[in-house]
Amino acid sequence: MKFLEKDLEQIIFETNNESLQERGLWLRGKKIRQLKVGNYGIADIVTIDRPFRLSGGHNHIKGLIQVVELKKDKVGVSAFMQALGYAKGISSYLEKRGLLDLFTIEIVLVGKHIDKNSSFIYLADLMKKNEEQYIYAGEGDNNICISCYDYDMNIDGLTFKEHNGYKLIDEGFNTKNKGV
Numbered sequence: 001m002k003f004l005e006k007d008l009e010q011i012i013f014e015t016n017n018e019s020l021q022e023r024g025l026w027l028r029g030k031k032i033r034q035l036k037v038g039n040y041g042i043a044d045i046v047t048i049d050r051p052f053r054l055s056g057g058h059n060h061i062k063g064l065i066q067v068v069e070l071k072k073d074k075v076g077v078s079a080f081m082q083a084l085g086y087a088k089g090i091s092s093y094l095e096k097r098g099l100l101d102l103f104t105i106e107i108v109l110v111g112k113h114i115d116k117n118s119s120f121i122y123l124a125d126l127m128k129k130n131e132e133q134y135i136y137a138g139e140g141d142n143n144i145c146i147s148c149y150d151y152d153m154n155i156d157g158l159t160f161k162e163h164n165g166y167k168l169i170d171e172g173f174n175t176k177n178k179g180v
Contacts, residue, residue: 003153005072008110009033009044011158012068017047024160025110025149028064040089041082044070051102060102065090068108075111075148077120083107087144100143107146114150114163124148124164 012020013033020027029049036042051063067090069075069083087105094100107127115121127146149160 003072005044005070008070008072008151008158012070012110013045020160023158024162025108025151026147026162027066027068027108029066037086037089038093040085043067043083043086046086046090063103064106065103066106066108068110071109071111073111074113074115075109075150076115077118079109079111080107080120080123080146083109091143103143105144107144108149109146110149110151110160112151114148116166121148121163121166125166 012025012027013031017027017029017031027047029047032046032048034042034044035046037046045066045068047064047066047068049064051060053060067083067086069079069086071079084107087107091100091105094103124146127144148163150163152159152161
């Protein structure tokens with residue numbers, strides 16, 4: 001039996017977020033499957049965790065929208081670019097309604113393997129999750145981040161591993177010279 005992308009989508013969609021988190025995949029909010037994002041395309045899964053107003057104040061805790069792009073095999077730059085289009089569409093939709101500052105948008109890439117043979121692997125560190133992004137609305141310039149996961153299917157079901165923190169083994173920096 002061949003494991004297909006639609007099987008991966010169905011399992012993730014039908015599994016509650018707490019169970020997914022126990023297996024290593026951090027999703028938050030209500031899941032929507034096969035969401036048409038205007039003319040930007042159809043996203044595999046989008047999660048929406050709405051913002052809320054703090055009692056007694058004007059501050060909002062940011063909501064989170066996760067654009068989940070699934071690949072049955074390798075996740076690389078093409079999967080990122082595809083998800084980036086959906087994120088741009090969602091961002092544009094929110095901006096036109098004056099709601100963009102109330103949300104952080106996270107691109108979540110999930111595949112059997114992560115492309116570690118190109119510079120793509122550094123993207124997760126450059127656009128990493130920052131707890132401050134999830135706090136107060138209207139603060140900070142960066143409303144978008146990225147997470148990359150691979151999955152493993154075995155007798156115990158699906159498990160996920162987040163990938164970040166990659167760098168070259170030999171970065172080529174001369175540590176003896178203190179100058180830049």
